[in-house]
Amino acid sequence: MKIPMISERTDEVRVSFRHVLRRTDSVGAFSEATVVWTPPDGIPRQALAVARVHPNDMPERKIGRKVALARALRLAEFSRDERRQVWAGLIERGMRV
Numbered sequence: 001m002k003i004p005m006i007s008e009r010t011d012e013v014r015v016s017f018r019h020v021l022r023r024t025d026s027v028g029a030f031s032e033a034t035v036v037w038t039p040p041d042g043i044p045r046q047a048l049a050v051a052r053v054h055p056n057d058m059p060e061r062k063i064g065r066k067v068a069l070a071r072a073l074r075l076a077e078f079s080r081d082e083r084r085q086v087w088a089g090l091i092e093r094g095m096r097v
Helices: 061-075 080-092
Strands: 002-004 012-020 030-037 045-052
Touching: 002 080, 012 061, 012 080, 030 061, 045 061, 061 080
Parallel strands: none
Antiparallel strands: 002 012, 012 030, 030 045
């Protein structure tokens, strides 16, 4: 989903999620968040982060999505204000906090 942003780094951020909730493989359940943005130089950049589920826990998409997104935004080195804009944009589109 596209989120407009006010920043000198970029004017738009795209966020996507992927969830693997099966425990049959050797990897186990996890949620993955991808953050893609295009800086002024025109070369798209992306940050990908994963939130793994402990084998004794039940996977929950909502919690996994939040943890993975927080990690991806940190990896992207977004400022606090930029991270707040991303979270606010997701909340406006219906993501529950």
